[in-house]
Amino acid sequence: MTLLEVRGLGKHFSGLHAVDDVDLDVAAGRITAIIGPNGAGKSTLFNLLAGFYRPTSGSVRFKDRDITGMSPHRTVAHGIARTFQTTNLFEDATVLDNVLSGRIVRSHSTVFDAVLRTPRHRKEERHNLDKAMAALEFTGIAEYRDEIASSVPQEVQKRVSIALALATEPELLLLDEPAAGLTEEETVGFAQLIRNIVADGVTVGLVEHRMSMVMSLADHILVLDHGKEIASGTPETVRTDPQVIEAYLGADHQDQEGAG
Amino acid sequence: MTTTTFSPQRLGTLLVALALLLAPLTLGGEEYVLRVLTVGATYAIAVYGMNLILGLTGQLSLAHGGFFGIGVYIVGLLTTDYDWAFWPSFLVAVLVTGLGGFVAGIVALRTREEYFAIFTMAMGFIIFLVISRWESVTHAHSGVSGVKFPEGFGLFDFSEPVVMYYLVLLFLLGAGYVTHAVRRSGIGRTLVAIRTSEDLARSIGVNVGLNKQLAFAASTTFAGVAGGLFAAVQGFVGPSAASLDLTFEMLMFILVGGLGTVLGPVVGTFLVLFLFEFFQDFEAYRFLVLGPIIVVLVIFAPRGIVGYLNAFVGKLRSRAAGAGNGSGGPPEHRSSDTATDVKETL
Ligand SMILES: Nc1ncnc2c1ncn2[C@@H]1O[C@H](COP(=O)(O)OP(=O)(O)O)[C@@H](O)[C@H]1O
Ligand SMILES: [Mg+2]
Numbered sequence: 001m002t003l004l005e006v007r008g009l010g011k012h013f014s015g016l017h018a019v020d021d022v023d024l025d026v027a028a029g030r031i032t033a034i035i036g037p038n039g040a041g042k043s044t045l046f047n048l049l050a051g052f053y054r055p056t057s058g059s060v061r062f063k064d065r066d067i068t069g070m071s072p073h074r075t076v077a078h079g080i081a082r083t084f085q086t087t088n089l090f091e092d093a094t095v096l097d098n099v100l101s102g103r104i105v106r107s108h109s110t111v112f113d114a115v116l117r118t119p120r121h122r123k124e125e126r127h128n129l130d131k132a133m134a135a136l137e138f139t140g141i142a143e144y145r146d147e148i149a150s151s152v153p154q155e156v157q158k159r160v161s162i163a164l165a166l167a168t169e170p171e172l173l174l175l176d177e178p179a180a181g182l183t184e185e186e187t188v189g190f191a192q193l194i195r196n197i198v199a200d201g202v203t204v205g206l207v208e209h210r211m212s213m214v215m216s217l218a219d220h221i222l223v224l225d226h227g228k229e230i231a232s233g234t235p236e237t238v239r240t241d242p243q244v245i246e247a248y249l250g251a252d253h254q255d256q257e258g259a260g
Numbered sequence: 261m262t263t264t265t266f267s268p269q270r271l272g273t274l275l276v277a278l279a280l281l282l283a284p285l286t287l288g289g290e291e292y293v294l295r296v297l298t299v300g301a302t303y304a305i306a307v308y309g310m311n312l313i314l315g316l317t318g319q320l321s322l323a324h325g326g327f328f329g330i331g332v333y334i335v336g337l338l339t340t341d342y343d344w345a346f347w348p349s350f351l352v353a354v355l356v357t358g359l360g361g362f363v364a365g366i367v368a369l370r371t372r373e374e375y376f377a378i379f380t381m382a383m384g385f386i387i388f389l390v391i392s393r394w395e396s397v398t399h400a401h402s403g404v405s406g407v408k409f410p411e412g413f414g415l416f417d418f419s420e421p422v423v424m425y426y427l428v429l430l431f432l433l434g435a436g437y438v439t440h441a442v443r444r445s446g447i448g449r450t451l452v453a454i455r456t457s458e459d460l461a462r463s464i465g466v467n468v469g470l471n472k473q474l475a476f477a478a479s480t481t482f483a484g485v486a487g488g489l490f491a492a493v494q495g496f497v498g499p500s501a502a503s504l505d506l507t508f509e510m511l512m513f514i515l516v517g518g519l520g521t522v523l524g525p526v527v528g529t530f531l532v533l534f535l536f537e538f539f540q541d542f543e544a545y546r547f548l549v550l551g552p553i554i555v556v557l558v559i560f561a562p563r564g565i566v567g568y569l570n571a572f573v574g575k576l577r578s579r580a581a582g583a584g585n586g587s588g589g590p591p592e593h594r595s596s597d598t599a600t601d602v603k604e605t606l
Binding site: 050052071072073076077081082084088089090091092093097100101102103104105107109110111113114115117121124125128164165167168 | 437438441442444445446447448449450452453456457459460461462463464465466467468478
């Protein structure tokens with residue numbers, strides 16, 4: 001089943017075609033990776049899907065509903081969550097409070113419920129706490145719950161941002177370079193976490209630079225260069241695509257492990 | 261962690277509440293001091309409103325004194341020129357400031373950060389200009405005199421200063437409780453999320469625009485409540501009750517007390533007012549001193565008194581907790597009651 005259907009999607013920034021006529025089908029329950037050199041338009045594509053940018057052309061359908069140009073607070077409510085390329089957390093708040101914030105979109109009690117402490121409010125707060133703790137345990141960071149987010153190690157912070165996204169109960173989770181800056185060993189842990197997320201029933205969209213991670217995780221890969229699709233398919237087909245190899249060799253990245 | 265029923269914060273709240281409740285008894289008929297306290301309590305209610313929009317949501321509204329003034333003048337004019345009773349006038353003041361804040365918020369919150377401050381400052385100044393110049397309606401600089409006391413329906417006599425004090429105190433406690441309840445709930449998390457990072461807040465599904473607007477409307481409502489009570493407490497009011505000076509005074513109260521805290525507004529307001537009274541002879545130079553103090557506070561002590569006390573208590577707690585369960589075993593699910601206690605700072 002296709003969870004997300006992207007057709008002819010484009011985003012222009014005053015003349016620059018950051019994303020240009022992109023088609024993409026994200027299959028439910030799978031990992032779809034988006035790769036490409038720096039500046040290829042990967043983050044911009046995620047921003048378009050999550051409603052952070054309005055597309056200048058094309059359409060996005062999610063669960064058979066047109067969500068083109070829908071604002072983020074509504075896309076999240078519909079079940080799309082995302083993390084940012086540079087880890088973004090409520091830095092002064094505890095890890096638990098961070099993840100609890102992910103429950104806002106699933107909460108219905110009003111300020112009057114809070115002031116009057118209605119049973120609905122108490123029940124909801126209890127439920128939110130359970131869900132947040134479940135997300136912390138799922139991502140393996142429950143022991144950090146009472147630490148201030150900015151004071152925990154970088155790897156934990158990255159896990160917090162994933163737990164925060166999971167707390168919104170997404171059906172599609174968009175991870176923008178979740179393993180950037182991590183050691184080889186930590187990356188292995190993240191790959192496992194992503195597998196667990198999918199096993200838990202969440203569809204994953206993944207932007208990642210580390211080819212080893214992408215090749216071992218992805219079911220489907222979309223390769224972008226200068227905003228355009230240059231290849232797509234299974235890891236095997238993409239790996240051997242001459243255009244992909246050229247784009248990567250031409251881009252001359254140091255953090256590149258090579259596409260072959 | 262086990263002694264959550266009597267945390268330092270609860271002790272602090274209790275002490276502040278007791279001091280306010282018992283103050284009239286200890287004053288022994290010192291009318292002047294009681295009057296200062298009552299006026300201070302009305303300001304503190306408005307400062308709680310500023311706390312909602314600035315402390316929790318992170319938006320510097322400089323229209324606050326203006327909305328306070330709207331509350332003052334609605335009650336002032338309706339109970340005198342139009343001979344309304346106090347309570348319906350008060351209700352109108354609350355509704356007008358609330359709706360006014362909501363409508364103004366539609367425009368104001370399209371702007372970001374410093375532009376919001378500038379926009380609201382202009383808004384506050386326009387309100388002040390209207391009040392101080394629209395002679396036929398507001399009597400301009402002659403002000404409004406003979407504002408009615410609230411009707412006590414035979415149960416209370418609000419012309420009695422002590423009784424009026426307790427009425428204002430009731431509203432003040434309400435403002436403090438609402439702040440506490442909001443902070444502890446998902447609504448508080450929403451506002452703090454917006455304050456910390458609008459982009460991150462949007463990414464987790466927060467409707468940033470709407471929530472900012474609601475917070476702004478709530479803050480102006482608090483200002484309206486405070487202004488309405490202030491008019492009755494004073495009996496005579498003039499345009500200075502809507503001035504920009506008042507906004508900056510309130511800003512100083514909240515900065516001294518502690519942004520975003522539950523006790524900050526009341527502690528900051530009474531402390532600074534006390535200092536004002538103490539240095540009354542320097543009245544004319546007040547802002548000469550006030551301006552630099554605000555700047556110094558923002559730079560060096562942005563958390564305010566209550567903020568620093570909370571941080572101190574938090575540090576002691578985490579140290580105690582660290583010593584208590586340093587074994588690193590998997591933390592257990594706690595009941596929601598203890599979990600809320602962890603962040604039940606003031
Ligand atoms: N908000 C923006 N305004 C203008 N240009 C942008 C903006 N966001 C991204 N771009 C440009 O779009 C191109 C694609 O960027 P991005 O999507 O971040 O690439 P990637 O994530 O693949 O490295 C880059 O040239 C970048 O400079
Ligand atoms: Mg990127």
